[in-house]
Amino acid sequence: MGSRVIVYMGFNALAWAFIGYLRLLTSIVGHHLSFLSQLPYVLSGLVIGAVLSAFWSRRQLRFLSEKGESRMSLATLLYIIGFFLIVGGVGFLLFQFLPIEMELSILNFMFPILPSSFAVETILFFNWEHKHHSRIMTSSGWVGGLYVSAINHEAKREQK
Numbered sequence: 001m002g003s004r005v006i007v008y009m010g011f012n013a014l015a016w017a018f019i020g021y022l023r024l025l026t027s028i029v030g031h032h033l034s035f036l037s038q039l040p041y042v043l044s045g046l047v048i049g050a051v052l053s054a055f056w057s058r059r060q061l062r063f064l065s066e067k068g069e070s071r072m073s074l075a076t077l078l079y080i081i082g083f084f085l086i087v088g089g090v091g092f093l094l095f096q097f098l099p100i101e102m103e104l105s106i107l108n109f110m111f112p113i114l115p116s117s118f119a120v121e122t123i124l125f126f127n128w129e130h131k132h133h134s135r136i137m138t139s140s141g142w143v144g145g146l147y148v149s150a151i152n153h154e155a156k157r158e159q160k
Helices: 005-030 035-067 074-095 100-110 113-132 153-159
Strands: 069-071 134-138 145-150
Touching (some): 005 035, 005 100, 005 113, 005 134, 035 069, 035 100, 035 113, 035 145
Antiparallel strands (some): 069 145, 134 145
């Protein structure tokens, strides 16, 4: 049996929000940048993370509604890993030539993407669970998947 997905995503949203806050605080205090100069980058990162997560979550929820499970193929996982390796490599090379203020602005744009995407997925998955009276669970493995577990309300009432 797996673990409940919204607990995992809620914890990740809080953890990455804290890390992003520390990153923003470090760039503001350590490099004497004003908060208002970094605010557009942070807000745009939050919006982009929320929009991308909403599209991805809707796709997963559609598969969960139709088939009862959503699983990523190994090829898709390898494409995603390859994409992030290429973007990371290009970003690393690009950061060698950019001024520090621009690098910090790019990082302050990128850090809010994760917490906002985890928060949006948590909200969408929680609403789906409430609407369908089911739990979304995760399976372990290299290519993890999601599956639906029905909630038996009558059994819980009889136990009380």
